[in-house]
Amino acid sequence: MFAISFVAPVFQLIMLGYAANLDVRNVPTAICDLDNSRTSREFVASFSNSGYFEQRYFVDEMKHIDGLIDNGEVALAIIIPRNFSRDLTAGKSPQLQIIADGSDANTGTIGLNYASMIVSEYSGDILMKALERRTDVGNTPKLIKAEIRVWYNPELKSRNFMIPGVLALLLMVVTLILTSLAIVKEKEIGTMEQLIVTPIKPHQLIIGKLAPFTLIGLVDIILVLLVATLWFGVPVRGSVFLLFFLCAVFLLTTLGLGLLVSTVSRNQQQAMMTSIFFIMLPMIYFSGFVFPIPNMPPIFQYFSYLLPLRYFFVIIRGIFLKGVGIAELWDQALILLLFGIGILGLAVMRFQKRLE
Amino acid sequence: MGESAITVKNLTRRFGDFTAVNNINFEVEKGEIFGFLGANGAGKSTTIRMLCGILSSTSGTAEVGGYDINEEPEMVKKHIGYMSQKFSLYEDLTAAQNIEFYAGVYGLENSHFDERYRWVIDMAGLSGREHSLTGELPGGWKQRLALGCAILHEPEIVFLDEPTGGVDPISRRGFWDLINDLSDKGHTIFVTTHYLDEAEYCNTIMLIHAGNIVAGGSPQELKTDYIEYSMYELECDNVIDAMESLRTKNWVEDVSVFGTSLHIGTNEEEAERKVREELSDAGIEVRRFERIIPSLEDVFVHLVQEDKRISR
Numbered sequence: 001m002f003a004i005s006f007v008a009p010v011f012q013l014i015m016l017g018y019a020a021n022l023d024v025r026n027v028p029t030a031i032c033d034l035d036n037s038r039t040s041r042e043f044v045a046s047f048s049n050s051g052y053f054e055q056r057y058f059v060d061e062m063k064h065i066d067g068l069i070d071n072g073e074v075a076l077a078i079i080i081p082r083n084f085s086r087d088l089t090a091g092k093s094p095q096l097q098i099i100a101d102g103s104d105a106n107t108g109t110i111g112l113n114y115a116s117m118i119v120s121e122y123s124g125d126i127l128m129k130a131l132e133r134r135t136d137v138g139n140t141p142k143l144i145k146a147e148i149r150v151w152y153n154p155e156l157k158s159r160n161f162m163i164p165g166v167l168a169l170l171l172m173v174v175t176l177i178l179t180s181l182a183i184v185k186e187k188e189i190g191t192m193e194q195l196i197v198t199p200i201k202p203h204q205l206i207i208g209k210l211a212p213f214t215l216i217g218l219v220d221i222i223l224v225l226l227v228a229t230l231w232f233g234v235p236v237r238g239s240v241f242l243l244f245f246l247c248a249v250f251l252l253t254t255l256g257l258g259l260l261v262s263t264v265s266r267n268q269q270q271a272m273m274t275s276i277f278f279i280m281l282p283m284i285y286f287s288g289f290v291f292p293i294p295n296m297p298p299i300f301q302y303f304s305y306l307l308p309l310r311y312f313f314v315i316i317r318g319i320f321l322k323g324v325g326i327a328e329l330w331d332q333a334l335i336l337l338l339f340g341i342g343i344l345g346l347a348v349m350r351f352q353k354r355l356e
Numbered sequence: 357m358g359e360s361a362i363t364v365k366n367l368t369r370r371f372g373d374f375t376a377v378n379n380i381n382f383e384v385e386k387g388e389i390f391g392f393l394g395a396n397g398a399g400k401s402t403t404i405r406m407l408c409g410i411l412s413s414t415s416g417t418a419e420v421g422g423y424d425i426n427e428e429p430e431m432v433k434k435h436i437g438y439m440s441q442k443f444s445l446y447e448d449l450t451a452a453q454n455i456e457f458y459a460g461v462y463g464l465e466n467s468h469f470d471e472r473y474r475w476v477i478d479m480a481g482l483s484g485r486e487h488s489l490t491g492e493l494p495g496g497w498k499q500r501l502a503l504g505c506a507i508l509h510e511p512e513i514v515f516l517d518e519p520t521g522g523v524d525p526i527s528r529r530g531f532w533d534l535i536n537d538l539s540d541k542g543h544t545i546f547v548t549t550h551y552l553d554e555a556e557y558c559n560t561i562m563l564i565h566a567g568n569i570v571a572g573g574s575p576q577e578l579k580t581d582y583i584e585y586s587m588y589e590l591e592c593d594n595v596i597d598a599m600e601s602l603r604t605k606n607w608v609e610d611v612s613v614f615g616t617s618l619h620i621g622t623n624e625e626e627a628e629r630k631v632r633e634e635l636s637d638a639g640i641e642v643r644r645f646e647r648i649i650p651s652l653e654d655v656f657v658h659l660v661q662e663d664k665r666i667s668r
Binding site: 190198 | 458
């Protein structure tokens with residue numbers, strides 16, 4: 001019990017902190033330089049200097065690329081045509097071919113984005129140099145330079161984005177499952193029946209069953225926060241107290257759901273399966289943990305409003321990364337609180353001192 | 357007639373299409389040991405659960421300790437103790453912790469606690485083992501501890517659902533001594549069982565079969581009122597064949613196998629001669645033949661068969 005309640009969340013966070021990482025660096029790349037000129041070599045160098053690509057293979061013929069991509073040796077291939085440098089000097093637009101392995105859509109997309117960024121930068125440079133050489137023009141035209149600043153997570157580390165999410169998930173998993181199992185277990189061993197025939201009040205019974213898991217949940221918050229900040233160096237820019245308080249509000253919803261599951265389950269397997277398939281997985285998929293909500297079909301976007309985790313993600317990421325306070329988060333916090341009261345209230349109503 | 361502790365009126369419970377308890381009526385007097393008898397699945401536990409306010413009734417009602425089970429289930433719960441078929445104790449707590457827990461749940465006064473605690477420990481014979489884990493106690497001890505926890509608050513009415521299931525015969529006997537003590541102190545005991553020998557200890561017995569009450573009365577009344585013929589026991593080879601050949605005779609009212617012998621109910625004056633003749637024709641040797649006082653088991657078998665005949 002101790003291990004499940006306290007060691008497992010820390011262990012999970014450490015594992016997920018490393019595994020739940022969507023950053024794409026060092027995309028394995030194959031280069032097929034058919035031109036093999038000074039210009040083409042310079043162009044290839046601009047890819048390797050970017051840090052996003054690892055030039056794993058140089059091939060002489062295009063047909064070798066198929067095998068490399070099929071085997072998963074490379075995720076991206078860049079093919080420079082035979083007349084690359086000649087066309088450039090002649091003022092023609094050379095055709096460059098880039099092939100990406102779409103079976104890993106995430107790496108493929110990000111790799112392509114990096115590649116087209118490098119290509120457009122390179123073309124820009126060529127254009128500028130050409131224009132500067134044309135002395136007959138008084139005012140040389142300028143390209144627009146975008147000065148990009150990323151706020152809150154300047155290195156765009158996905159870990160900073162994921163770890164607060166993992167904290168929310170762990171809190172949900174531990175309290176939801178432990179609560180529902182603990183109550184259903186008492187049904188199984190018969191002590192629930194014994195308690196039902198005593199004059200104990202339903203609210204006393206519920207408080208008695210929920211109190212330990214509330215405590216476990218609160219201790220888990222502290223443990224997981226410590227690992228997130230000290231081990232992974234994820235910053236907590238906002239108030240730790242506010243974070244802790246809103247985590248407690250979130251616990252109302254998970255404890256309530258746990259209690260609700262226990263009222264519809266006869267045995268522990270049922271409680272476990274109900275918790276996983278009808279509550280946890282939909283929450284993980286639809287509340288914006290990994291998959292962005294704006295990308296979902298509208299009906300699922302509306303559905304996500306029903307998930308308390310959705311609001312909690314906004315809150316927890318806001319406090320961790322943006323350092324925002326209650327002034328910015330009050331609406332999300334209020335909705336979460338209403339969900340908590342609503343779910344817990346429903347569960348308490350359903351939880352009667354009768355077997356059926 | 358004394359005052360009644362429990363009055364059951366047209367109590368019915370259905371689970372879907374299945375009627376577990378069918379419109380039953382009976383009364384339990386204050387201070388008596390009331391035995392509720394029936395086979396597994398006859399509706400004993402369903403009835404006891406309704407009377408304790410664990411299950412709601414489909415229709416009909418009952419008064420327990422003067423309170424209606426549907427209107428005031430929480431008042432009922434203050435006046436009863438209940439021990440279920442399973443030993444409903446926390447096995448990962450010690451015996452002492454279980455007692456403390458239930459004392460808290462029943463809201464026992466601190467001043468009263470020490471006395472009740474000692475009583476349970478002594479009654480269950482747990483002196484020196486108070487701090488053993490409940491799960492590690494032998495069955496008989498666990499069962500007495502469960503009883504102790506169920507009646508910590510000295511309820512007027514004690515419900516025991518198959519309290520001796522899975523307990524060795526010596527512990528069973530000891531447990532019935534406890535039940536008698538409680539009854540002597542004025543507690544009303546409502547006990548379900550399917551052990552017919554245990555039913556002999558009860559003041560009143562009610563037989564339930566397939567959700568219906570088929571008979572009721574003191575053990576003596578049941579034996580004399582319900583069986584209107586003489587009962588004989590015979591020992592012979594091949595009891596099954598013997599039963600088959602006697603069953604079809606019109607002068608035989610009842611015949612059933614009891615272990616290695618046969619019980620025959622008949623009003624025939626010359627029962628022994630006719631039975632011996634019949635069986636020797638069938639090539640079966642009768643080793644012993646004697647008249648017996650019907651046991652509760654005879655009554656029970658008779659009534660259940662009767663009930664089946666009627667319902668057919």
